[in-house]
Amino acid sequence: MTAELPAEKPAIVPLFGLRPAPSAAGPRDQRPGISGLAPGELQAWMQVNGHPAFRARQVLDAAWRGKQTTFAEIHTLPPVIREALDEAFRLDTMAETEVLVTDGGLTEKALHRLSDGLLIESVLMHYPARDATETRAANRERHTLCISSQAGCAVGCPFCATGELGMERDLETAEILDQVRNASRRLVAQGKHLTNIVFMGMGEPLLNLDRVLASIEALNDMARFGLGARHITVSTSGVVPGIRRLTALGPQFTLAVSLHAARNPLRDVLVPLNRRWPVEDVVAAAREHAATTGRRVTYEFTMIDGINDTDADADALAVLLRGDLAHVNLIPMNQVAHTPWTGTPIAVVERFAERVRAAGIAVTIRFNRGTEIGAACGQLAAEHAGQPTPIVVQRRRERIVAESAAALRGERSSEPVPAGTGEGSA
Ligand code: SAH
Ligand code: SF4
Numbered sequence: 001m002t003a004e005l006p007a008e009k010p011a012i013v014p015l016f017g018l019r020p021a022p023s024a025a026g027p028r029d030q031r032p033g034i035s036g037l038a039p040g041e042l043q044a045w046m047q048v049n050g051h052p053a054f055r056a057r058q059v060l061d062a063a064w065r066g067k068q069t070t071f072a073e074i075h076t077l078p079p080v081i082r083e084a085l086d087e088a089f090r091l092d093t094m095a096e097t098e099v100l101v102t103d104g105g106l107t108e109k110a111l112h113r114l115s116d117g118l119l120i121e122s123v124l125m126h127y128p129a130r131d132a133t134e135t136r137a138a139n140r141e142r143h144t145l146c147i148s149s150q151a152g153c154a155v156g157c158p159f160c161a162t163g164e165l166g167m168e169r170d171l172e173t174a175e176i177l178d179q180v181r182n183a184s185r186r187l188v189a190q191g192k193h194l195t196n197i198v199f200m201g202m203g204e205p206l207l208n209l210d211r212v213l214a215s216i217e218a219l220n221d222m223a224r225f226g227l228g229a230r231h232i233t234v235s236t237s238g239v240v241p242g243i244r245r246l247t248a249l250g251p252q253f254t255l256a257v258s259l260h261a262a263r264n265p266l267r268d269v270l271v272p273l274n275r276r277w278p279v280e281d282v283v284a285a286a287r288e289h290a291a292t293t294g295r296r297v298t299y300e301f302t303m304i305d306g307i308n309d310t311d312a313d314a315d316a317l318a319v320l321l322r323g324d325l326a327h328v329n330l331i332p333m334n335q336v337a338h339t340p341w342t343g344t345p346i347a348v349v350e351r352f353a354e355r356v357r358a359a360g361i362a363v364t365i366r367f368n369r370g371t372e373i374g375a376a377c378g379q380l381a382a383e384h385a386g387q388p389t390p391i392v393v394q395r396r397r398e399r400i401v402a403e404s405a406a407a408l409r410g411e412r413s414s415e416p417v418p419a420g421t422g423e424g425s426a
Helices: 038-050 052-065 081-086 162-164 174-188 209-220 240-249 264-270 279-293 311-323 346-357 379-384 388-408
Strands: 097-102 107-113 120-129 142-146 151-153 167-170 198-199 232-236 254-258 295-301 326-332 362-365
Touching: 038 052, 107 174, 120 174, 120 326, 142 174, 174 209, 209 240, 232 240, 240 254, 240 279, 254 279, 264 388, 279 295, 279 311, 295 346, 311 326, 311 346, 326 346, 346 362
Parallel strands: 142 198, 198 232, 232 254, 254 295, 295 326, 326 362
Antiparallel strands: 097 107, 107 120, 120 142, 151 167
């Protein structure tokens, strides 16, 4: 594909006028979000509370097809049910949402405030049809939403704004789904609809897998969101037990694996989870996933100037993936505040791509804009969580430089596996 120029970094405007640092998080609203409930659960609640079961259908219609964000606005329900629902549930778990439109209207970044004050992001990307007279599927207009699965992330990849935030908490199923409902309402108001969803926002989806799977079930369900599995992609930094669990479940969606390095010493630094599940185990699990489901695995490779973009890295990648049902996406790194690194220049990306292609592996060059990669996810929330002091940034940069220099000499990291990354089968 012809590489497009990366979009200019959008100006950050004050959103909500808030800067909720992690410690500013307040108590959580304990009422479950309605979108996280399976239809049977809502019917059972209606029956237990003495209301006819068909009322559940009306609530679900409002939740998945209506514009309402509070029960009081669902006028098809009698007031007594609206009040009872409001006591037990929330119709929308996004307490507040502000949308920042960039890229001449092609990208909408939404910053959502949750009930406890934490901020998460979703990014809606519009892809106009390339040729209005062409009707083939590949040419159709697309609207892709990149969603978050956790507030923060425990994996701590040093080039990632979310990793730098650290882990706050897992999102509830409804908090995952309400990002989708929020974007969908905005699209429907313009006579459009969501065509693709990617779990490439904040967080590691395979470390919140039960809720991610419950949300995908709701997204697939014709009675709820009704989006085909082919249109959903889940990206992981390499949680091997999680990948195996997905393989056992069968073809539910496209799996993307964030590789970023084919050699263990460097991947230990770039994706610290590699210290628990090394790259060959990750690729073996992904290979088995492709073989069992028949679905091609996508590998993401964020390219960092002078760090993971050498000929030796390209050759190691080619050896690692040779003969696999795989596709590699090369993405020059977006600059983030706390790293000393910059994205690889396009000429070097192209050279790298050619070397990997020469080994018979499909490669696409992508940028943050013009792709399905929500690579900037986390950056907005990180900026609003408050910047670290210059001395903290300086120390982080020094640590990253020292660790990556040791990795480039081929030394394995002696740093511990990041805390909070569990066994990954949760
Ligand atoms: N935690 C999951 C999914 C969210 S991250 C994962 O890591 O796969 C989604 C993608 O954005 C990942 O491939 C990640 O490596 C990439 N990414 C994060 N920060 C980036 C940056 N500064 N520049 C480019 N890509 C980035
Ligand atoms: Fe977490 Fe993915 Fe960011 Fe790594 S790249 S810190 S796994 S969100």
